[in-house]
Amino acid sequence: MATSISRSSISPSPQYIRTRSSPSYRRTYLILDSHYCWKRLSRSSRCFSVLHGGGGKNSRFVDTQSAMEDSHFEVVIKDPNTLPRPLSSTKSSVSTGSRLRVAYQGVPGAYSEAAAGKAYPKCEAVPCEQFDAAFEAVERWIVDRAVLPIENSLGGSIHRNYDLLLRHRLHIVGEVKFAVRHCLLANHGVQIEELKRVLSHPQALAQCENTLTGLGLVREAVDDTAGAAKHVAFHKLKDAGAVASSVAASIYGLNILAEDIQDDSDNVTRFLMLAREPIIPGIDRPFKTSIVFSLEEGPGILFKALAVFALRQINLTKIESRPLRNQPLRSSDDNGYGSSKYFDYLFYVDFEASMADQNAQNALRHLKEFATFLRVLGSYPMDTSMP
Numbered sequence: 001m002a003t004s005i006s007r008s009s010i011s012p013s014p015q016y017i018r019t020r021s022s023p024s025y026r027r028t029y030l031i032l033d034s035h036y037c038w039k040r041l042s043r044s045s046r047c048f049s050v051l052h053g054g055g056g057k058n059s060r061f062v063d064t065q066s067a068m069e070d071s072h073f074e075v076v077i078k079d080p081n082t083l084p085r086p087l088s089s090t091k092s093s094v095s096t097g098s099r100l101r102v103a104y105q106g107v108p109g110a111y112s113e114a115a116a117g118k119a120y121p122k123c124e125a126v127p128c129e130q131f132d133a134a135f136e137a138v139e140r141w142i143v144d145r146a147v148l149p150i151e152n153s154l155g156g157s158i159h160r161n162y163d164l165l166l167r168h169r170l171h172i173v174g175e176v177k178f179a180v181r182h183c184l185l186a187n188h189g190v191q192i193e194e195l196k197r198v199l200s201h202p203q204a205l206a207q208c209e210n211t212l213t214g215l216g217l218v219r220e221a222v223d224d225t226a227g228a229a230k231h232v233a234f235h236k237l238k239d240a241g242a243v244a245s246s247v248a249a250s251i252y253g254l255n256i257l258a259e260d261i262q263d264d265s266d267n268v269t270r271f272l273m274l275a276r277e278p279i280i281p282g283i284d285r286p287f288k289t290s291i292v293f294s295l296e297e298g299p300g301i302l303f304k305a306l307a308v309f310a311l312r313q314i315n316l317t318k319i320e321s322r323p324l325r326n327q328p329l330r331s332s333d334d335n336g337y338g339s340s341k342y343f344d345y346l347f348y349v350d351f352e353a354s355m356a357d358q359n360a361q362n363a364l365r366h367l368k369e370f371a372t373f374l375r376v377l378g379s380y381p382m383d384t385s386m387p
């Protein structure tokens, strides 16, 4: 039985980006990513710097003050040792030939465990309490990979994982689409009419909105679907059911009261496969590339940013915006539009092209002309299978 990883078993995550500039100044960031990195300095920027390497002795502070004259400057660092290796071991399971250890969030029976098995057949799936524990488990060489949900066809994006992708230094090396078929589970002998509440992961509850509303059940959010099933079984609850998989029902000895209770039969969750090192992008099969960037303020800037792909016939499959954290609310005094405040955003974009494709490289070169920050999260084979 694999041991579960909780946040408390791992020391706190290093900060990926740390700035030393005064918060009142507009900032752009310089990211020294091991494989893809480029940054443009904002002309309005004052001195700033970025920490790469988590603050340890491998960290690199880049004082960009001297680079201020050259507002278009590019840095490319190729460093194979992206992440520190553990003191106890210098070999991963991959190099030792043992089973690949793959972190997922939840307990056995969670959909994420099944997705990890689909992504890496024969792997040893390692349960983690929270998403960030899974990221850290890979970073600290406790496991080799993580498989984490990023979006669902009914419930939408899993925002937490977008934020963690940026905070951590892992690379997207693949994706896997998994058909999620929810069941309503309860202890044996409990009838559906006796249920007053239902426990599950918030995404799963959202995916079964119509069914649960029809049954008049009060929703209670927990960390994962299988955890909900385990809780209902462990406490022998009579008034509560769980939304979870049929696998969870058999693991925790629950009865399946209803099957396929998701609002749409096509309920697919897309999971990302994460690793310490990126894969070498190819052009031998369909590839997808995921990037994150931020932009200067100004009319039509997002339009221009997206046009770099349209101009080259590159199809976008996903765009997500997230607040740029640690960036103070900028006063609109900056540009003289009264006293209202506004936010800065990060844009996460997935597009259908490989970083090995010149067309994609040109698009990103074009994008960096007006991006204040740009990072390639990964270039990886598309999952074209039927989920």
Ligand SMILES: O=C(O)C(=O)C[C@]1(C(=O)O)C=C[C@@H](O)C=C1
Pocket: 105, 106, 109, 110, 111, 112, 113, 149, 152, 158, 180, 201, 203, 204, 223, 224, 225, 226, 269
């Ligand atoms: O709780 C689980 O079983 C999970 O694997 C998590 C999760 C999610 O985070 O979206 C994964 C797939 C389903 O969409 C519902 C829940």
